[in-house]
Amino acid sequence: xxxxxxxxxxxxxxxxxxxxxxxxxxxxxxxxxxxxxxxxxxxxxxxxxxxxxxxxxxxxxxxxxxxxxxxxxxxxxxxxxxxxxxxxxxxxxxxxxxxxxxxxxxxxxxxxxxxxxxxxxxxxxxxxxxxxxxxxxxxxxxxxxxxxxxxxxxxxxxxxxxxxxxxxxxxxxxxxxxxxxxxxxxxxxxxxxxxxxxxxxxxxxxxxxxxxxxxxxxxxxxx
Amino acid sequence: xxxxxxxxxxxxxxxxxxxxxxxxxxxxxxxxxxxxxxxxxxxxxxxxxxxxxxxxxxxxxxxxxxxxxxxxxxxxxxxxxxxxxxxxxxxxxxxxxxxxxxxxxxxxxxxxxxxxxxxxxxxxxxxxxxxxxxxxxxxxxxxxxxxxxxxxxxxxxxxxxxxxxxxxxxxxxxxxxxxxxxxxxxxxxxxxxxxxxxxxxxxxxxxxxxxxxxxxxxxxxxxxxxxxxxxxxxxxxxxxxxxxxxxxxxxxxxxxxxxxxxxxxxxxxxxxxxxxxxxxxxxxxxx
Numbered sequence: 001x002x003x004x005x006x007x008x009x010x011x012x013x014x015x016x017x018x019x020x021x022x023x024x025x026x027x028x029x030x031x032x033x034x035x036x037x038x039x040x041x042x043x044x045x046x047x048x049x050x051x052x053x054x055x056x057x058x059x060x061x062x063x064x065x066x067x068x069x070x071x072x073x074x075x076x077x078x079x080x081x082x083x084x085x086x087x088x089x090x091x092x093x094x095x096x097x098x099x100x101x102x103x104x105x106x107x108x109x110x111x112x113x114x115x116x117x118x119x120x121x122x123x124x125x126x127x128x129x130x131x132x133x134x135x136x137x138x139x140x141x142x143x144x145x146x147x148x149x150x151x152x153x154x155x156x157x158x159x160x161x162x163x164x165x166x167x168x169x170x171x172x173x174x175x176x177x178x179x180x181x182x183x184x185x186x187x188x189x190x191x192x193x194x195x196x197x198x199x200x201x202x203x204x205x206x207x208x209x210x211x212x213x214x215x216x217x218x219x220x221x222x223x
Numbered sequence: 224x225x226x227x228x229x230x231x232x233x234x235x236x237x238x239x240x241x242x243x244x245x246x247x248x249x250x251x252x253x254x255x256x257x258x259x260x261x262x263x264x265x266x267x268x269x270x271x272x273x274x275x276x277x278x279x280x281x282x283x284x285x286x287x288x289x290x291x292x293x294x295x296x297x298x299x300x301x302x303x304x305x306x307x308x309x310x311x312x313x314x315x316x317x318x319x320x321x322x323x324x325x326x327x328x329x330x331x332x333x334x335x336x337x338x339x340x341x342x343x344x345x346x347x348x349x350x351x352x353x354x355x356x357x358x359x360x361x362x363x364x365x366x367x368x369x370x371x372x373x374x375x376x377x378x379x380x381x382x383x384x385x386x387x388x389x390x391x392x393x394x395x396x397x398x399x400x401x402x403x404x405x406x407x408x409x410x411x412x413x414x415x416x417x418x419x420x421x422x423x424x425x426x427x428x429x430x431x432x433x434x435x436x437x438x439x440x441x442x443x444x445x446x447x448x449x450x451x452x453x454x455x456x457x458x459x460x461x462x463x464x465x466x467x468x469x470x471x472x473x474x475x476x477x478x479x480x481x482x483x484x485x486x487x488x489x490x491x492x493x494x495x496x497x498x499x500x501x502x503x504x505x506x507x508x509x510x
Contacts, residue, residue: 044234044245047252061475063433066447066468074461078270108233116233126234134233151339158341162440169343173351182352190340197339 004179015171016192018085022157022167023196026092027150033093034100039130041105052101059098064156067091072163088160088167096153103145107138140211147204151197158193168192277459281466286453293449294470300363300438300445301431304370308431309424311371312378317408319383330379337376345369346437362443370434378427385420386412418489425482429475436471446470 005012040052059067068091072084082090111134119133161170172189176182237245267273280286318330337345349365360368389412397407438445444452446467454463 042233044237044241045248045252046245047249047256051252051256057476057479058472061429061472061479062468063436063447063471065433065436065439066464066471069439070461070464070468074464077461078266078272080266120235129233155339155341158343161343162437169341169347172344173347176347176351180355182348182355186344186348186352190336190344193341193344194336194339198335 004175004181004184008175011171011175012188015166015168015189018166019154019157019168019192020196022085022088022092022160022165023150023154025089026096026153026157029089029093030096030100030149030153031146033097035104035135037097037101038104038108041101042108042130044126056098056101059095060102062095064091064095065159065162067095068159068163084160084163084165087163088157088165091160092153092156095156096149099149099152100146103142103149104135104138106145107142108134110141111137140208143204143208143211147200150200150204154193154196154200272461277462280457280459280462289453290446290449290467290470293444293446296438296443296445296449297432297435297447300367300370300435300443301428304367304374304431304435305428308371308374309378309427311375313382315375315379316382316386319379320386334376334379337372338380342369342373342434342437343440345372346440350441362438362441365441366435366438366443366445369437370431373434374427374431377430378424381420381423381427382416385416385423388419389415422482422486422489425478425485429478429482432471432475432478 037052037055040048041056043049068088071082071087071091075081075087108130115133115137116129119129124132157167158169160167161173164170166174168189172185176185179185264273281290315330315334318326319334321327321330346365346369349360349369353360393411393415394407397411398404402410435445436447439447439451442448450463450467454460457463
């Protein structure tokens, strides 16, 4: 075990790095795309709403592994080729965005309808209304669900191992072939995932407290 | 994830100019969508992936039978996992809520552990680590036990949210009738909690169904694995995986619809108070 750690810490670290990169790119992309899809789903343009709904229903219900296999092995057959890493990121973004969209939409629904009416009474456009009034308030209730999406992306990133991306799970499997220390390697990588997930949870809790505090300050300010 | 709540209208009834803008944007969106679809089909065509025999293939009885066997395997492993994982999850939830510190801590640890580690790692553990100790499970159980472990943790959280969503007054009323906590739990709280969490259990079933695709890794003949065999034998790779993806999406979509229907029906019943509904909404978002 010590020998593995001594010889292979570079390999292990690169696995952790790739897992982190997959997760961060995947989550940020999902955040962006998911918010856009959510805005589509509340927009006044009917076909845009339909496209948004179709997107969510498809990507929420397709198993991630199936999506990754389609991207990694399927797309090259029709002449679209991405590197393994970016294929993984694309899969995580596409599936994560469906969950982000539903989170954002539920968040929008928690903001009182009077806020939307008031901003319209002030003559704001649809986009202004969302950007300045609705989304900032919706964000408060979205922190915890977004942390869960983040952890979902983190755990999902391990499926990239099944299509050959050399991330943490894949690294554990490779080193196991070499050293045959399965229990140690899988416990180690499991522990790393656990730490990352718990870390994300506590960052989320911190953000939530921060946002909550800003709300009480704002309340005091209006008095 | 909740998706039932119909999105409220964030825009007014448009005037003549607004209607024109909406009409034009609708046309633009339609054009772009059609354009994208045409582009995708063209991409298939110029790479020779649109040949009729590549798609007719999936209408051959033998192929349908082969994929049907895979689907049966998927259902078998999903249902077996659900039948074991859901009661197990309930036990874990009760354990986490238990007044006994030790029981509560062990349950919490179990839940947090299996909620935070990827299922693939659990599968690899059964596939690669256990055999070193001479424990070789049949592939069906390698897959199903992994699914049970992972699902037990998320189901436990669903049950915990459901139990907490039952109004406090119900506990108090039961206590005032002289019920002990365990009796109140069994006769008063759990029956109501079950009704509250039913839609979420269906969502849990969807997750299990998605997890069953890891049969691909252990070579258990579920739908994904059958797809692997089929595409490596005949080579219609993108066609096979597309067909399989559509099958999964349709099944999961139907289950999600059912969950929404139950949720909508449940929320119209007076029994689910506004407080409970709100708590549940939070729980669902947290899920």
